[in-house]
Amino acid sequence: MTAPAFPTGTILGYPRIGRRRELKKAVEAFWAGAIDAAELERTAAGLRAATRERLAGLGLGRTDSAIPESFSFYDQVLDAAVAVGAVPTRFERLLDADGALDLAGYFTVARGEGDDAPLEMTKWFDSNYHYLVPEIGPDTSFAAHGERLVAQVREARDAGFLTRPVLVGPVTFLLLAKAADDAPEGFRPLDRLADLVPVYATLLAELAAAGAEWVQLDEPALVSESIDEQRDRVLEAVGIAYDALGSAEERPAIFVAAPYGSLDDALPALAAAPIEALSLDLVRGTVPEQLDPATEESLAAKTLVAGVIDGHNIWRGDLERAFELAEAVRSFSGSVAVSTSTSLLHVPHDVDDETLLDPRLVSWLAFADQKVAQVAVLARGVAEGRDAIASELDAASAALADRAGAPGVRVPAVRDRLAALDDADFSRVAYDERVAAQEGLDLPALPTTTIGSFPQTAEIRRARARLLKGELTDAAYRELMREEIARVIRLQEELGLDVLVHGEPERNDMVQYFAELLDGFAVTQHGWVQSYGSRCTRPSILWGDVSRPAPMTVEWSAYAQSLSDKPVKGMLTGPVTILAWSFVREDQPLGDTARQVGLALRDEIADLEAAGIRVIQVDEPALRELLPLKLADQPAYLDWSVGSFRLATAGAAPATQVHTHLCYSEFGVVIDAIRSLDADVTSIEAARSRMEVVDDLATSGFDHGIGPGVYDIHSPRVPSVEEVQSLLERAVAEIPAGRLWVNPDCGLKTRGYDETVASLEHIIEATRAVRAGL
Ligand code: GLN
Ligand code: ZN
Numbered sequence: 001m002t003a004p005a006f007p008t009g010t011i012l013g014y015p016r017i018g019r020r021r022e023l024k025k026a027v028e029a030f031w032a033g034a035i036d037a038a039e040l041e042r043t044a045a046g047l048r049a050a051t052r053e054r055l056a057g058l059g060l061g062r063t064d065s066a067i068p069e070s071f072s073f074y075d076q077v078l079d080a081a082v083a084v085g086a087v088p089t090r091f092e093r094l095l096d097a098d099g100a101l102d103l104a105g106y107f108t109v110a111r112g113e114g115d116d117a118p119l120e121m122t123k124w125f126d127s128n129y130h131y132l133v134p135e136i137g138p139d140t141s142f143a144a145h146g147e148r149l150v151a152q153v154r155e156a157r158d159a160g161f162l163t164r165p166v167l168v169g170p171v172t173f174l175l176l177a178k179a180a181d182d183a184p185e186g187f188r189p190l191d192r193l194a195d196l197v198p199v200y201a202t203l204l205a206e207l208a209a210a211g212a213e214w215v216q217l218d219e220p221a222l223v224s225e226s227i228d229e230q231r232d233r234v235l236e237a238v239g240i241a242y243d244a245l246g247s248a249e250e251r252p253a254i255f256v257a258a259p260y261g262s263l264d265d266a267l268p269a270l271a272a273a274p275i276e277a278l279s280l281d282l283v284r285g286t287v288p289e290q291l292d293p294a295t296e297e298s299l300a301a302k303t304l305v306a307g308v309i310d311g312h313n314i315w316r317g318d319l320e321r322a323f324e325l326a327e328a329v330r331s332f333s334g335s336v337a338v339s340t341s342t343s344l345l346h347v348p349h350d351v352d353d354e355t356l357l358d359p360r361l362v363s364w365l366a367f368a369d370q371k372v373a374q375v376a377v378l379a380r381g382v383a384e385g386r387d388a389i390a391s392e393l394d395a396a397s398a399a400l401a402d403r404a405g406a407p408g409v410r411v412p413a414v415r416d417r418l419a420a421l422d423d424a425d426f427s428r429v430a431y432d433e434r435v436a437a438q439e440g441l442d443l444p445a446l447p448t449t450t451i452g453s454f455p456q457t458a459e460i461r462r463a464r465a466r467l468l469k470g471e472l473t474d475a476a477y478r479e480l481m482r483e484e485i486a487r488v489i490r491l492q493e494e495l496g497l498d499v500l501v502h503g504e505p506e507r508n509d510m511v512q513y514f515a516e517l518l519d520g521f522a523v524t525q526h527g528w529v530q531s532y533g534s535r536c537t538r539p540s541i542l543w544g545d546v547s548r549p550a551p552m553t554v555e556w557s558a559y560a561q562s563l564s565d566k567p568v569k570g571m572l573t574g575p576v577t578i579l580a581w582s583f584v585r586e587d588q589p590l591g592d593t594a595r596q597v598g599l600a601l602r603d604e605i606a607d608l609e610a611a612g613i614r615v616i617q618v619d620e621p622a623l624r625e626l627l628p629l630k631l632a633d634q635p636a637y638l639d640w641s642v643g644s645f646r647l648a649t650a651g652a653a654p655a656t657q658v659h660t661h662l663c664y665s666e667f668g669v670v671i672d673a674i675r676s677l678d679a680d681v682t683s684i685e686a687a688r689s690r691m692e693v694v695d696d697l698a699t700s701g702f703d704h705g706i707g708p709g710v711y712d713i714h715s716p717r718v719p720s721v722e723e724v725q726s727l728l729e730r731a732v733a734e735i736p737a738g739r740l741w742v743n744p745d746c747g748l749k750t751r752g753y754d755e756t757v758a759s760l761e762h763i764i765e766a767t768r769a770v771r772a773g774l
Pocket of ligand 1: 451453504510619621661662663746747748749
């Protein structure tokens with residue numbers, strides 16, 4: 001086909017939650033029954049309309065397919081599952097006579113209902129976004145349901161736009177799916193490619209009929225080496241899928257987007273396919289070198305979309321360098337377009353909304369809207385030459401220079417301390433010696449504990465809101481938090497837990513709390529990004545060298561400890577998690593930044609010890625999250641991430657029991673790293689997987705304390721005594737009782753008190769029963 005011209009500037013996707021989280025609020029109101037589906041649809045349409053206008057205002061073309069239709073009510077992978085009709089059997093009852101799903105049904109698949117579990121949720125590549133995992137079996141039926149996407153293309157057209165529909169591509173869709181529960185051993189979703197591709201062809205035909213000239217198929221799975229061990233089959237699937245889609249008669253021009261890294265060996269496969277445009281992530285990846293002649297020739301006939309503006313971080317960055325990269329791509333094709341490296345889903349809407357941030361810091365930042373404007377500038381440069389955009393490039397370079405020299409960005413005292421570290425700073429005495437030194441804690445077999453937070457009640461949240469509004473003095477707020485801590489300590493003593501926590505009522509968030517107290521961080525007012533569904537987080541901005549002006553948690557922990565003879569755990573967030581859940585400076589290696597945070601935590605631990613705290617937990621739920629997608633990059637990551645944790649904790653006295661906590665992920669691939677953390681006790685999410693991780697740990701020779709979660713805190717369900725007991729018995733069979741701990745999967749902050757108390761009662765009763773049988 002002769003493709004319509006690709007726009008010179010575009011983005012791979014835009015935040016959909018709304019500048020003031022309008023979508024979140026509307027979706028949650030719909031769930032609560034406060035608005036009906038029609039009203040939710042109106043809000044969503046209004047947001048989409050505002051987004052198109054905004055993007056056009058920022059310089060993307062109105063009628064050249066530059067604006068992506070990347071809206072989703074919940075998740076783009078769920079949208080793809082719905083668009084190809086791949087709804088798990090347990091939800092088929094929700095489909096209408098035509099096999100379509102209404103909005104309520106869509107949310108039911110996302111969130112579950114009664115005994116029907118929702119689709120599983122997991123991390124989207126190396127980001128903090130979570131997608132819903134499609135379930136594909138040998139009998140999953142596929143049927144095209146492109147109604148929503150088609151309607152959006154029409155809706156845009158009626159408003160005078162020609163936009164570009166976006167859909168997760170077929171190969172990535174299957175690679176991200178899991179085998180349905182009833183699939184036979186050895187079945188892989190990718191086995192169903194031949195059945196799925198015709199459905200995509202139908203969707204493409206429908207989009208073409210609705211007037212779409214270009215479609216964007218997202219294939220990020222192709223950049224990840226670890227997503228499938230059989231790389232050959234993945235590359236073969238690319239060929240099969242895109243040969244078929246490209247040969248279809250009725251279709252828009254196909255743009256395959258490959259964010260989050262370089263395509264490597266998938267580049268020749270895509271180049272060979274009859275698609276019209278291809279994106280290259282030049283922020284994470286590099287400009288390809290040494291291509292074979294066939295690939296070079298095929299690429300020359302396509303539009304190459306240079307992903308040079310970082311979609312994953314909030315820096316204004318080096319625009320000159322971005323321009324050079326885009327120009328470098330010209331050597332492969334005469335048709336070059338400029339884009340973001342990934343969807344802008346990972347960054348907040350607009351830095352101009354941050355009226356309380358230091359204007360100097362603001363001048364170094366670019367949120368989604370600023371990045372769109374940067375794309376527009378570079379697109380103009382690519383079309384008209386550097387001179388046309390010289391003033392914009394110079395302004396960006398000046399901001400970069402200003403940032404490099406600004407106070408706080410490089411603090412000599414922090415740097416000197418880092419430079420003076422030696423190996424001894426990263427190691428404690430041998431584990432056995434520590435075990436002996438910790439005997440004074442006088443713990444029973446199978447000690448019981450919790451992960452840190454207790455329910456964040458409405459009163460706690462109200463108190464924090466009133467403090468922020470100035471309706472509550474700092475002293476009055478602190479008094480309320482102390483009362484809450486006293487309540488939580490009393491409750492734990494009544495329940496009979498062995499190692500207590502203070503409950504974390506004073507924390508708005510496990511990262512932001514520390515970011516607000518450490519130098520080198522800034523926090524935003526409106527900088528929300530979608531984490532999953534209607535859930536948003538507001539990452540802090542780590543812009544400078546990190547140091548700790550004053551103790552951060554000692555007052556609360558010491559107060560809690562003063563109320564009990566039992567040990568109360570000090571509670572800190574680890575360096576890797578603080579980095580993973582913040583926007584982090586990109587002007588130095590992540591490892592340097594992590595070690596700075598590690599040193600600040602090390603000082604905090606020393607202060608906690610001095611205040612009489614004998615057990616200290618350093619949470620690292622995000623340890624797995626930042627694991628690089630390329631296998632070759634993983635050892636270096638594990639080295640600095642584990643190192644920063646050890647730096648934070650290795651100053652602790654042998655008698656201080658160091659705990660860590662991990663959750664949210666499959667940890668199988670980082671078991672060795674977990675062992676290298678060298679924590680005395682590791683609590684880890686395990687209840688949903690029925691303790692699978694215990695097997696992994698046992699076989700890996702893990703020989704420190706371990707607390708596999710026995711209570712799935714993601715659900716309001718209260719586990720029965722028998723259920724907890726059977727999980728514990730499984731664990732006791734694998735792990736010597738002397739090293740086994742009993743705890744929930746994670747913190748209790750999202751739970752209510754009734755289910756929390758009932759669950760903890762059951763846990764303690766089950767523990768007593770198992771202890772009696774030892
Ligand atoms: N200590 C934290 C809590 O209990 C841990 C949270 C987490 O792992 N996500 O809330
Ligand atoms: Zn957790």
